[in-house]
Amino acid sequence: MIANSVALSTMERRREIAIMKSVGLQRERVLAMLLLENGVLGLIGGLIGVGIGLVALVMLTAAVGLAGVVPYGSALLLMGLCILVALVAATTTAWGASGEKPLNVLRYE
Numbered sequence: 001m002i003a004n005s006v007a008l009s010t011m012e013r014r015r016e017i018a019i020m021k022s023v024g025l026q027r028e029r030v031l032a033m034l035l036l037e038n039g040v041l042g043l044i045g046g047l048i049g050v051g052i053g054l055v056a057l058v059m060l061t062a063a064v065g066l067a068g069v070v071p072y073g074s075a076l077l078l079m080g081l082c083i084l085v086a087l088v089a090a091t092t093t094a095w096g097a098s099g100e101k102p103l104n105v106l107r108y109e
Helices: 002-012 014-023 027-064 072-099 102-106
Strands: none
Touching: 002 027, 002 072, 014 027, 014 072, 014 102, 027 072
């Protein structure tokens, strides 16, 4: 779900990317901005998703009486995976959009 939202938002922002490039930003700078933005999006999505799951697991283990069996290491691994998925999706979609010439994107605006 994170990859889908990142890919769609990047593809919808092709006009914005073209404007940034026509103003004078280099391709690498545009890619860095998009990766930073989508990395934060993956972090927030991971915090929400993994956080809700972790809180639910803590509540269930407390209700059953199995205190201390919550896998915090796995939760951190899942957080890293969320960020990685967001960055890979952003890289694959933004690479083509940032490499396109601004004239081609802005021609029909």
